Amino acid sequence: MRRFALCLLSAALVVGCATDDQKRNAINDVNSEFRVQYERILAELGTRVYRTNLDDAFPALRSALGRVGMRVGDQSPRMGYLSVVGPAPAPLTDAEWRSAAERDLPKLREIATQHVGVLGRFVSFEPEGLEVIINATALEVRNGVEISLTARMREIAPPKSGMPRREYLPPSAVRMGLEKIWNEFERELRSARTL
Amino acid sequence: MSDNAFPDALPPQYGLHWYVLERVLGQGGFGITYLARDTNLDQPVAIKEYLPVEVATRRPDATVTSRTDEHDERYRWGLERFIREARTLARFDHPNIVRVHSVFELNNTAYMVMRFEEGETLAALLERRHALGEADLMRVLLPILDGLELVHNAGFIHRDIKPDNIHIRSDGTPVLLDFGSARHSLGHSRTVTILVAPGYAPFEQYYSSGENQGPWTDIYSLGATCYRAIAGRAPLDAIARSKGILGSTQEILVPATAVGSARYSDRLLKALDHALSFAEKDRPQSIAEWRKELAGGKPAPAPAKPAPVIPVSTVSSSRIAPMVWGGVGAAIVIGALAALPWLVPGKPQPVAQAEPAPAPSQAEVLRRMMADEQQKFAEERKRMEEAARELQSERRRLEEERAKPAPSAKPRSEPPPRIARATPIPEPAAPKAAEVTPLPLPAPTPQSAPPPAARAPGPAELLASAERAQARGDYGEAATTFKALAENGSPRAMVRLGDLYLVGQGVERSDELALRMFRGAYEKGDSEAQQRLGDMYAKGRGVPQNNFHAYAWYSAAVLSGNAAAKGEQERIGATLQTVEVEQARKLGERYARAAKER
Secondary structure (H helix, E strand, O other): OOOOOOOOOOHHHHHOOOOHHHHHHHHHHHHHHHHHHHHHHHHHHOEEEEOOOHHHHHHHHHHHHHHOOOEEEEEEOOOOEEEEEEEOOOOOOHHHHHHHHHHHHHHHHHHHHHHHHHHHHHOOOOOOOEEEEEEEEEEEEOOEEEEEEEEEEEEOOOOOOOOOOOOOOOHHHHHHHHHHHHHHHHHHHHHOOOO | OOOOOOOOOOOOOOEEOOEEEEEEEEEEOOEEEEEEEEOOOOEEEEEEEEOOOOOEEEOOOOOEEEOOHHHHHHHHHHHHHHHHHHHHHHHOOOOOEOOEEEEEEEOOEEEEEEEOOOEEEHHHHHHHHOOOOHHHHHHHHHHHHHHHHHHHHOOOOOOOOOHHHEEEEOOOOEEEOOOOHHHHHHHHHOOHHHHOOOOOOOOHHHHOOOOOOOHHHHHHHHHHHHHHHHHOOOOOOHHHHHHHHHOOOOOOOOOHHHHOOOOOOHHHHHHHHHHOOOOHHHOOOOHHHHHHHHOOOOOOOOOOOOOOOOOOOOOOHHHHOOOOOOOOOOOOOOOOOOOOOOOOOOOOOOOOOOOOOOOOOHHHHHHHHHHHHHHHHHHHHHHHHHHHHHHHHHHHHHHHHHHOOOOOOOHHHOOOOOOOOOOOOOOOOOOOHHHOOOOOOOOOOOOOOOOHHHOOOOHHHHHHHHHHHHHOOOHHHHHHHHHHHHHOOOHHHHHHHHHHHHHOOOOOOOHHHHHHHHHHHHHOOOHHHHHHHHHHHHHOOOOOOOHHHHHHHHHHHHHOOOHHHHHHHHHHHOOOOHHHHHHHHHHHHHHHHHHHHO
């Protein structure tokens, strides 16, 4: 049965011999590593400027995010703010999530093993019990509209007391998700013949 | 000054005796700090002006005056404290304590003249460097301990230690600024989170009036400041910790021994965890005791003349402009300026007493807090019922008056025309018509109007009168007037009415209507409304809880000149990813710009 998500929550860890300190340190290290990669990917893929206007960009953004399985949590169309949420693996499909997880798993296990020893070899990424939240902004700039995307994970059940929250998605999932959203967004804009 | 960000500030070149103001270094809820030149000695100084914006305002002739008669007493009391504490501070001649040269009264307020020093705050340093290594951290901490011990031994506590209030000089030596008990002058009128620094203030500062505070209070804040320097973020706020302890949430403070493991010595991390103990009795009770732990039982190195330490980068002039707080040339008082501070409580507090009063247990503290809350709730409910009764009788009276036939000879028989609405309130519809009892507002005085003494009150007077009514607990009267004024487009009345909707005083509680009021006031460019909208998103009231959106609103408020929103902005920012902070900040700029454009 697939339980919880990301790293370190495999049954082996929960039931196994790792102490809370070891688990905490492992999660912290994974968060740090994923954070660095997440920020690197966002610097590359997180923001784009399109030659369009807010009236066209915002509905296109909302539709694009809806197409990848996200629902609107909060929005301010006039100001260009949109927050969407969806159960992981959204915005990815199951197959895409598995593909991303396979790529990031060696790094995850390497970090986990440093803290929990052999148990680290059994950790895995699973999407259940997680939500993905994406904050999107569409701000008018001189030559069009600047669209920015950021993403975080949220555990549906609160973490065990004292355990750090796992908020960063696996890097490959971030990259894949962003590319997917941009593709959908551009398709929406094209269909409105504004790109 | 010329900077629109400080509309309350005195203009450049303004003379205060032989001091000539040059520019604003920063503004907080309690005052404004200027860079000035002492023309006698031809040297720069930092001058802090007492101007608690919540209770006082600047008049066109540059004098400062309390906002209403009701505020006058608090304003005077605060002013007295400001002067008294400046005198107290001036007694301390220590390299790591802010040096006060003089204090004087002018413009119906007071000015504290301090030494001006180049450098930056520890907060700015940490912003750049994210964290400090152990050696650098100790070079900041030990001299501050030394200065603080002097203060404690003189019977005072600081109450507001945080990275913003530690200044790192250009030679790397630290100096402790802004002794913050001035906040007590505003007493309980403001929310506690504005009065204390979330993350840096221990639990006793949230609930106690001072009797449980002592050196251990400053030690907690210093521990929290060090935690920020090793973890890259402030520790979990004491209120959140209390909830974790009570079991209503699962959040607990991740100990320094966990976040700093392998990067810092166990001795340091354990000493920090000890300082950050939740209950005051569990913490080190004196600086000497804590210093001993930091030094591992050995006498700590004498910190009086610390080696030049953390290189403080010289900020290029191009960076100065965007840094509101100063950059190069940041005065010794940058930063929290807000807290015009002062050292202590109403009664001098013996700090080094041999046997401090026994601190209550943690459970007792929490029980006491809950009992207080229940009592406040009961009192509030009673006031609400009284207000509702008064409102009902007022409505009856107005209806009776309206029903009377109007004697034609008396001009008053015709209801005065309402003030024309300057611009309609856009999105945020006013409350349903049925709920509004518009107060007849005065028309512009006609030629045949009675002499000034008899004229009807204008909107500003009505607003002040409603605020007075609110202050004395006449919520029904306050709400009726605020509604009428809000209908006529007064953003301030909208904010006040929104506040009443939030707590259900004088009106039926409604987060939705509160939100509409705040949005309406925002549409009119009100920066207080932007802060309230941040609160609504931070607490999830009337909207889905959303820290990202809360941060954007707080940023907008700060950009619009509302310095009081800065603390909340920082607190919420600590919960966001770095990239989210940047993204939300841009959104906040958009909000602030849109408000100004309107």
